[in-house]
Amino acid sequence: MSAQPNVSAKPRITRRVMAAQPSASMALEARIGEMRAAGEPVISFGAGEPDFPTPDAIKLNGHEAIDTNLTKYTPAGGTVALHKAIAARMKADTGLDYKNSQITITNGGKEAIYLAMQALVEAGDEVIIPAPYWVSYPEMVRLADGVPVIIPTTVKENFKVTPEVLRAHTTPKTRMFVLVSPSNPTGEMYTKNELEAIAEWLRGNDALILTDELYDRIVYDGEYARWLVVAPDLADRTIVVNGLSKSVAMTGWRIGFAAGPEAYIKAMVKVQGHSTTHPSSISQHAALKAYTTNLDAEIAKMVAAFRERRDWIVDALCEIPGVTCLTPPGAFYVFPDLTGLYGKTLKYGGPFNSTAEIAGYLLDKVKVGIIHGEAFGAPGCARMSYALGMDKIQEGLKRMYDALTIVA
Numbered sequence: 015m016s017a018q019p020n021v022s023a024k025p026r027i028t029r030r031v032m033a034a035q036p037s038a039s040m041a042l043e044a045r046i047g048e049m050r051a052a053g054e055p056v057i058s059f060g061a062g063e064p065d066f067p068t069p070d071a072i073k074l075n076g077h078e079a080i081d082t083n084l085t086k087y088t089p090a091g092g093t094v095a096l097h098k099a100i101a102a103r104m105k106a107d108t109g110l111d112y113k114n115s116q117i118t119i120t121n122g123g124k125e126a127i128y129l130a131m132q133a134l135v136e137a138g139d140e141v142i143i144p145a146p147y148w149v150s151y152p153e154m155v156r157l158a159d160g161v162p163v164i165i166p167t168t169v170k171e172n173f174k175v176t177p178e179v180l181r182a183h184t185t186p187k188t189r190m191f192v193l194v195s196p197s198n199p200t201g202e203m204y205t206k207n208e209l210e211a212i213a214e215w216l217r218g219n220d221a222l223i224l225t226d227e228l229y230d231r232i233v234y235d236g237e238y239a240r241w242l243v244v245a246p247d248l249a250d251r252t253i254v255v256n257g258l259s260k261s262v263a264m265t266g267w268r269i270g271f272a273a274g275p276e277a278y279i280k281a282m283v284k285v286q287g288h289s290t291t292h293p294s295s296i297s298q299h300a301a302l303k304a305y306t307t308n309l310d311a312e313i314a315k316m317v318a319a320f321r322e323r324r325d326w327i328v329d330a331l332c333e334i335p336g337v338t339c340l341t342p343p344g345a346f347y348v349f350p351d352l353t354g355l356y357g358k359t360l361k362y363g364g365p366f367n368s369t370a371e372i373a374g375y376l377l378d379k380v381k382v383g384i385i386h387g388e389a390f391g392a393p394g395c396a397r398m399s400y401a402l403g404m405d406k407i408q409e410g411l412k413r414m415y416d417a418l419t420i421v422a
């Protein structure tokens with residue numbers, strides 16, 4: 015008899031993976047994919063990626079990599095040429111010098127964060143994550159057997175944490191603080207003064223700082239305040255995470271990086287060496303172009319389009335009775351507050367008492383996909399990406415206005 019996998023046995027999955035939640039945005043996209051395949055005209059505000067193509071100059075380098083056989087392994091953590099280009103970017107952005115051994119190139123910003131958690135968070139270590147948070151942070155902490163310490167923030171505070179609250183959540187087990195600005199999911203951004211106050215809190219403890227700067231080029235209002243410019247004295251415990259996914263519309267190429275103290279980066283590269291080794295050699299060569307060419311004009315065009323959509327969508331959301339929405343200064347998300355709709359009977363159903371219910375209702379009744387705030391640790395709100403064409407945004411908002419009409 016040939017050996018067969020034992021399908022009747024209860025599958026044994028590790029405790030840490032069982033404890034992690036699947037990504038809500040990916041789940042929504044999967045559901046929408048099925049609906050579209052069945053011919054349903056869904057409009058999705060779920061996408062976390064620019065709807066613009068990768069700039070041509072970068073694409074050409076991708077072709078060149080294939081044509082010149084740059085199709086073999088590179089060193090773990092990426093090519094020397096790309097390290098140098100990223101070090102030059104770090105110098106331009108922060109004024110600080112980063113050596114080759116202080117940078118690792120990763121499969122998107124996501125892998126950089128994952129490696130940091132695996133290499134730097136011990137079982138039981140606490141990682142402070144302000145909410146609303148990007149869905150993967152707490153799960154990555156859990157996958158490292160760490161403890162996510164979630165700090166809720168409110169609309170009134172523009173969804174930003176203050177040092178007072180951070181101090182109240184600091185314990186001897188505090189290992190890391192995760193900072194993201196501009197933020198996914200809120201689009202909010204910390205000012206220089208706010209970062210200075212956070213730095214003051216950190217000077218009183220020994221926590222590491224992970225600063226996720228994926229959206230640093232997608233800024234509409236005010237000046238972007240960069241963590242290491244504000245707090246260069248904390249560079250010896252700061253891990254910078256950045257990449258090309260959002261700023262240069264390269265989500266599928268999977269290029270990100272981490273830059274930080276040598277000992278931490280080396281530890282991260284050790285994990286990388288035993289898992290993914292490095293991102294695709296072809297993507298790395300394309301990324302080299304992205305980091306060595308001036309793409310300001312392309313980025314400015316994309317940002318101008320996002321700004322126009324942001325202004326339109328914020329106004330349109332605020333016109334819906336029961337909905338309020340801040341005007342976020344960065345990224346490409348709005349994070350409207352839907353609590354004014356709680357307990358109301360809406361045109362095609364209700365009453366509802368959670369954004370998960372409202373999001374489900376919108377998808378079922380008018381084929382509009384938004385992501386419920388509960389997934390980001392922020393019940394009452396929802397995330398809507400405006401990285402889709404203006405015609406779709408307008409149609410989506412028309413459907414929402416209709417379906418969210420309060421009838422009782």
Ligand SMILES: Cc1ncc(COP(=O)(O)O)c(C=O)c1O
Pocket residue numbers: 062121122123124125148194197198226228257258259260265269270
């Ligand atoms: C705040 C934030 N950090 C990191 C990432 C990961 O980006 P990448 O696609 O480069 O892995 C994302 C993607 O959605 C993000 O929003």
